[in-house]
Amino acid sequence: MPTMSDPETTAATAAEIAAEWMRAGSILILTHERPDGDAVGSALGTAEFLRGCGKRADALFPEMLPKRYTGFARAARFEPLSPQMCATYDLILVLDCANPARIATGGMTLHDLEPASCRVLNVDHHRGNTVPGAVNFVDSTAAAASLLTFEIARLTGEKIPQEAATLWYLGITTDTGSFRFANTTPRVLFAAAELLKLGAEQEKVVNAVYFSKPRNQQLFEAELVEKFLKVTDDGKIAYAVLPEEFPVRHGFDMRDSEGVIDLLREIDGTIIAVLAYQRGGEFKFSFRSKERSFPVGPLARRLGGGGHEMAAGATMLLPDAAAAEEFILNNVPGVLQIESEK
Amino acid sequence: MPTMSDPETTAATAAEIAAEWMRAGSILILTHERPDGDAVGSALGTAEFLRGCGKRADALFPEMLPKRYTGFARAARFEPLSPQMCATYDLILVLDCANPARIATGGMTLHDLEPASCRVLNVDHHRGNTVPGAVNFVDSTAAAASLLTFEIARLTGEKIPQEAATLWYLGITTDTGSFRFANTTPRVLFAAAELLKLGAEQEKVVNAVYFSKPRNQQLFEAELVEKFLKVTDDGKIAYAVLPEEFPVRHGFDMRDSEGVIDLLREIDGTIIAVLAYQRGGEFKFSFRSKERSFPVGPLARRLGGGGHEMAAGATMLLPDAAAAEEFILNNVPGVLQIESEK
Numbered sequence: 001m002p003t004m005s006d007p008e009t010t011a012a013t014a015a016e017i018a019a020e021w022m023r024a025g026s027i028l029i030l031t032h033e034r035p036d037g038d039a040v041g042s043a044l045g046t047a048e049f050l051r052g053c054g055k056r057a058d059a060l061f062p063e064m065l066p067k068r069y070t071g072f073a074r075a076a077r078f079e080p081l082s083p084q085m086c087a088t089y090d091l092i093l094v095l096d097c098a099n100p101a102r103i104a105t106g107g108m109t110l111h112d113l114e115p116a117s118c119r120v121l122n123v124d125h126h127r128g129n130t131v132p133g134a135v136n137f138v139d140s141t142a143a144a145a146s147l148l149t150f151e152i153a154r155l156t157g158e159k160i161p162q163e164a165a166t167l168w169y170l171g172i173t174t175d176t177g178s179f180r181f182a183n184t185t186p187r188v189l190f191a192a193a194e195l196l197k198l199g200a201e202q203e204k205v206v207n208a209v210y211f212s213k214p215r216n217q218q219l220f221e222a223e224l225v226e227k228f229l230k231v232t233d234d235g236k237i238a239y240a241v242l243p244e245e246f247p248v249r250h251g252f253d254m255r256d257s258e259g260v261i262d263l264l265r266e267i268d269g270t271i272i273a274v275l276a277y278q279r280g281g282e283f284k285f286s287f288r289s290k291e292r293s294f295p296v297g298p299l300a301r302r303l304g305g306g307g308h309e310m311a312a313g314a315t316m317l318l319p320d321a322a323a324a325e326e327f328i329l330n331n332v333p334g335v336l337q338i339e340s341e342k
Numbered sequence: 343m344p345t346m347s348d349p350e351t352t353a354a355t356a357a358e359i360a361a362e363w364m365r366a367g368s369i370l371i372l373t374h375e376r377p378d379g380d381a382v383g384s385a386l387g388t389a390e391f392l393r394g395c396g397k398r399a400d401a402l403f404p405e406m407l408p409k410r411y412t413g414f415a416r417a418a419r420f421e422p423l424s425p426q427m428c429a430t431y432d433l434i435l436v437l438d439c440a441n442p443a444r445i446a447t448g449g450m451t452l453h454d455l456e457p458a459s460c461r462v463l464n465v466d467h468h469r470g471n472t473v474p475g476a477v478n479f480v481d482s483t484a485a486a487a488s489l490l491t492f493e494i495a496r497l498t499g500e501k502i503p504q505e506a507a508t509l510w511y512l513g514i515t516t517d518t519g520s521f522r523f524a525n526t527t528p529r530v531l532f533a534a535a536e537l538l539k540l541g542a543e544q545e546k547v548v549n550a551v552y553f554s555k556p557r558n559q560q561l562f563e564a565e566l567v568e569k570f571l572k573v574t575d576d577g578k579i580a581y582a583v584l585p586e587e588f589p590v591r592h593g594f595d596m597r598d599s600e601g602v603i604d605l606l607r608e609i610d611g612t613i614i615a616v617l618a619y620q621r622g623g624e625f626k627f628s629f630r631s632k633e634r635s636f637p638v639g640p641l642a643r644r645l646g647g648g649g650h651e652m653a654a655g656a657t658m659l660l661p662d663a664a665a666a667e668e669f670i671l672n673n674v675p676g677v678l679q680i681e682s683e684k
Binding site: 173178179180181182184185186187188189190192193194196197202203206207210211212213214215218219221222223225226229231263265266267268269270290291292 | 536567607
């Protein structure tokens with residue numbers, strides 16, 4: 001059986017992944033650090049599905065989950081990964097994670113696990129995925145890893161339990177911004193419809209994800225809009241640079257900031273949104289584009305980051321908010337020029 | 343041919359409505375006052391579809407449309423209704439309007455039109471619809487009038503042009519809060535998927551509806567959240583009472599306030615949201631519920647208003663903001679008690 005560092009990786013099909021799932025007796029699921037809705041939904045949804053098939057299956061979250069997702073975590077293990085733990089599973093399934101350095105393990109790298117004789121499956125929807133699975137299935141046309149894992153599960157012909165449908169629905173709705181982002185294709189909407197027919201608890205998902213904003217987050221967002229949000233003179237770029245003290249003052253944890261960038265993206269006439277926030281000596285940048293002709297993926301990759309063409313991010317060492325703003329004003333307008341030069 | 347005041351109304355089927363559409367050579371479409379996305383989408387989408395079938399079809403908007411919808415109004419007539427105008431159409435199709443007094447005509451009532459020998463079709467998704475059509479098709483299980491009109495169009499077997507698909511998609515996404523509200527059923531998601539397959543311009547719709555917020559609206563909303571939004575001590579009711587000067591000071595037109603109530607609904611733990619704003623000597627109330635067991639429709643109807651079970655509204659004569667707040671605190675908690683008394 002190949003080990004994790006096995007250099008021979010294959011570009012598998014969804015059917016081959018389905019067969020791998022069905023062959024394994026026990027599966028440990030890993031996803032990316034700072035898990036978002038799709039990481040949570042795909043990992044826990046797949047764990048619920050596999051449990052429904054009579055297997056031992058767990059999704060590992062070494063970090064705390066954002067509060068809004070804690071009500072969905074029945075199939076989670078909250079502890080760091082260890083070689084001993086790996087040895088008790090037939091298969092390690094890495095979901096929704098393009099970069100091996102970003103797999104949430106609580107400290108280890110895949111390389112540390114080398115002696116463990118357990119097979120790694122890599123299933124993802126990010127372009128440029130470099131996770132070295134023994135088997136790799138990357139479909140960057142899919143809006144969400146939750147969509148892919150649902151589609152794989154369907155291929156098995158096994159029953160899809162309500163819990164899995166709910167979690168996959170959670171992942172699909174979060175990664176598409178509730179079906180508003182450019183990745184909302186007929187495939188996404190058909191899958192979402194089928195998940196509802198399978199009993200996905202839509203009210204529970206929607207209330208947790210969209211209608212459970214803590215009041216302090218609302219006040220944080222209101223001040224962000226009033227004091228930190230800026231729009232360039234041409235009206236095309238909305239950005240905000242948040243110094244470290246600002247979320248702290250509101251008691252707001254930036255790990256819960258999925259969706260905050262929509263405050264920038266929602267402004268009339270803007271094409272690109274950039275949210276930057278300070279954490280220690282660095283700034284975390286999120287980039288969003290509203291028009292397919294001006295992707296932000298290339299900029300993020302140039303900065304050593306990643307993501308999708310319309311939604312990407314990167315981390316930069318910068319001394320202060322002024323430097324982060326200067327960085328934005330020097331680099332982001334180029335995203336809009338690229339198109340006109342084509 | 344029955345006239346508008348013909349007391350004999352029939353509960354028609356979707357297929358009968360489709361047949362009526364196909365028989366008519368010219369159709370004028372009316373919808374409700376202060377048109378929202380579904381009024382706009384169903385009226386203009388149906389007009390585009392009927393034009394594609396070679397008919398003369400127009401959607402009438404005596405009022406200005408909210409700015410975000412103006413880019414979709416190719417099939418609109420912007421003028422008041424007159425008997426002379428009616429006489430030039432075979433059919434008047436009233437869409438998405440439950441109450442004859444709220445049909446947007448620019449002054450007239452259906453009764454004023456009595457001499458015009460033109461047939462009125464009433465197609466809607468609001469419970470308790472009292473529009474006196476010669477033929478009436480009301481399906482309150484449908485999330486949107488745009489969904490109903492799309493379904494009727496499909497029954498004709500005629501080609502659905504891209505423009506119609508875009509407009510029906512617009513209506514469905516707005517009436518379901520981008521597929522977040524409790525009315526988001528498999529039927530809704532399947533229809534939305536099919537509309538995308540028919541070429542509905544998702545990016546155009548989404549950018550117009552969700553990502554075209556004027557900066558002054560953002561600042562209006564930020565101040566609303568900071569200064570006007572209150573939550574009852576038990577955490578279950580979020581409300582805001584807006585005096586007339588407040589939107590005026592931000593240059594914000596309350597006709598564009600569709601969606602503003604989501605600022606109240608989104609708060610963690612709340613079940614009911616109430617937004618009230620002053621206009622002249624009265625207050626307009628919007629009610630939203632997040633849980634099917636606590637509908638707000640009955641309260642709105644008791645106040646002489648209407649809407650759906652989970653999203654409803656009413657208008658009240660009240661002297662000032664203090665009276666409106668008192669009204670809320672005296673009446674809205676009852677919505678939550680009803681259930682516990684059952």
